[in-house]
Amino acid sequence: MVGSNRNRKIRLSVRYAIAVVLLLVMVYPYLYMVLNSLADWSQVDRKLIPDAFTLKSYQWLFLGGETGVTRPWIGSFLNSIVVSLLSTALMMAFGVMVAYALSKLRFRGRDTVNNFILFHMFFPAIILLIPSFLIVQKLGWYDTYWALIIPKGVSLWAVFMYTNFFKAVPDAFIEAAKLDGARDFQILYKIMLPMSKSITSVIFLFLLMERWTELLWDMIMVRSDHMLTLNVLLSQMFGPYGTYPGPLYAGSVLLSLPIIILFILFGKKFQEGMQFTLK
CATH class of the missing domain: 1.10.3720.10 (MetI-like)
Known part of the structure; x- marks a missing residue:
């Protein structure tokens, strides 16, 4: 009885682990996009998880870029x-x-x-x-x-x-x-x-x-x-x-x-x- 309960818990834990991994695989591309939109430009596409963040990318969009060309x-x-x-x-x-x-x-x-x-x-x-x-x-x-x-x-x-x-x-x-x-x-x-x-x-x-x-x-x-x-x-x-x-x-x-x-x-x-x- 104890062994069957332990096996059931192990199977349940494996299922949860697989579900979490699949969830991370599905969510990470969007999370990667959000993180890189907030990342310092020196770290964009260079780190999986940036550690320096800024709003420069959003300021570039709405206030005009460094090129001097304001996009609508x-x-x-x-x-x-x-x-x-x-x-x-x-x-x-x-x-x-x-x-x-x-x-x-x-x-x-x-x-x-x-x-x-x-x-x-x-x-x-x-x-x-x-x-x-x-x-x-x-x-x-x-x-x-x-x-x-x-x-x-x-x-x-x-x-x-x-x-x-x-x-x-x-x-x-x-x-x-x-x-x-x-x-x-x-x-x-x-x-x-x-x-x-x-x-x-x-x-x-x-x-x-x-x-x-x-x-x-x-x-x-x-x-x-x-x-x-x-x-x-x-x-x-x-x-x-x-x-x-x-x-x-x-x-x-x-x-x-x-x-x-x-x-x-x-x-x-x-x-x-x-x-x-x-x-």
Whole structure:
């Protein structure tokens, strides 16, 4: 009996040790980035754990670098926030309305539309990059917020996720609401959406993270410094600013910080939504 308890404790200790090691492996790259963003420039990328720290890298970003060239970091950060939030809001609004129609309304061609969405989800999006760019140019949207927001305002993945969730909602709720005189928009926003808070958290976080880290589209659609998003500005640092790795790490921290905060705030709802998606 004593031996079995001892073996159980040993196995448990080994599992905890493995879990801690895996956690450190996963967390250390981000920790390395944060430490090097705060490290003295003489120690950046030269020590695994720096021992001299300074805010010089962040001062370089926001107050202008030693080169005398002030980069629009604050403006780019605000651009990323505005573009990401508005694009995500459009994607979710479009996804909710289309998903409700596909799951709860009866109309001719519904199955065809559903099959097209499934097909398009597996279609390489990069193939449509040049046609999309030409359309944006023809509309006169190039180097504007319209080019960064409107073409990215549709997510078929969001439509697919919401459709599967709405199909699981009993039709009795819809029929009872219609008997009380409710219209489809009222049913959608007063019944369906409150019931889908958990899956909405998952969709919101994934869409926002995807749009926040978008690089190729933003690089193609803007040329002015005042229109750059933060990730595009960071990518430019690998060129003329490659000799300043400290500010590069500081910019990377700023880029990842909002996503981490959102995951902390919506962590519980995110877990509930993921449990539904895995069923």
